[in-house]
């Protein structure tokens with residue numbers, strides 16, 4: 001072979017290897033998912049409705065299951081009137097570059113390789129201030145990257161689990177002030193207060209159970225525990241290499257996760273609980289695993305929220321950004337001469353309803369700190385009357401800016417922030 005031919009041959013061979021390698025990578029089809037951003041009313045307790053922001057109309061959103069090494073393709077479609085976005089912690093890449101800012105009506109796609117196994121959170125990410133407020137209002141879910149390596153108990157027993165339980169712990173807030181202060185109204189597993197007290201998870205004594213546990217938060221630190229049980233092996237973040245033995249609980253800050261392996265020790269009800277009793281368990285974060293020899297066989301319990309239909313006249317409406325039931329958003333009445341101040345905080349007005357005498361001055365102060373960016377991505381706000389005896393509008397307020405208006409005419413004034421038009425509140429002016 002002369003020199004020229006040799007170069008051609010080597011070059012062709014490299015091209016061939018390259019093409020083959022490309023085909024090899026492409027040969028494995030991507031795991032594809034579609035997430036749709038949409039506002040939706042959801043039932044979170046008997047007769048209790050949450051005005052939520054959702055992915056695919058449930059809170060939590062869909063459970064995404066992939067395997068380590070998979071190429072994952074996620075299409076995010078915004079069917080809402082406001083900007084949304086997407087962030088997924090299973091991707092070791094800056095996802096905001098492709099899906100971080102998704103205006104109303106648009107669709108964008110994200111592709112990544114699931115190189116790290118474990119239990120991860122995904123959430124809405126329009127950018128800036130909106131990331132926090134949209135996540136609080138329900139836009140989150142779990143993605144599990146199943147590892148190539150076996151978890152400890154599976155390796156030991158030589159068989160897969162009898163039951164897989166995917167659990168998300170999350171909080172519900174009735175206004176932005178409580179969101180800032182971490183004062184959750186409810187704390188729940190998979191979208192409903194005491195969901196698995198109402199519908200206990202069936203298992204049999206001796207069953208090998210694997211929990212995929214994710215604390216979404218957005219604020220509280222949970223300690224997941226089974227009353228009457230000790231977690232046999234726990235894997236921090238769900239990575240099989242992070243293994244610990246014999247634990248009464250797992251501690252999880254917001255977005256922390258665990259794979260927990262446990263053999264049901266006996267018959268009887270085992271209460272699953274966040275051991276933060278006063279701030280979490282008592283507010284809804286309790287479930288039951290019911291162990292009986294003849295229990296029905298359920299192979300998995302998924303983390304999606306429920307799709308219970310909304311009652312015609314709920315006993316309570318939780319509306320983080322607008323006026324909910326009067327027991328939650330109780331009108332605050334001010335007497336003549338009192339200073340009236342309304343905070344703008346966490347994309348809500350607080351108090352949401354104030355009653356003031358004719359001639360009173362009302363001052364709004366913007367407590368939202370993240371005043372960078374624009375639109376849904378910013379914590380800047382304004383106050384604009386949408387109905388009432390008089391009309392007025394403030395300028396756009398940055399953090400700690402104030403606006404004052406003197407009410408001279410009695411009546412009911414509805415107002416919004418035009419940057420976040422779902423922020424609704426009211427001033428009642430009495431004689």
Ligand SMILES: [Cu+2]
Pocket residue numbers: 037053083084085124125126134139
């Ligand atoms: Cu969103």
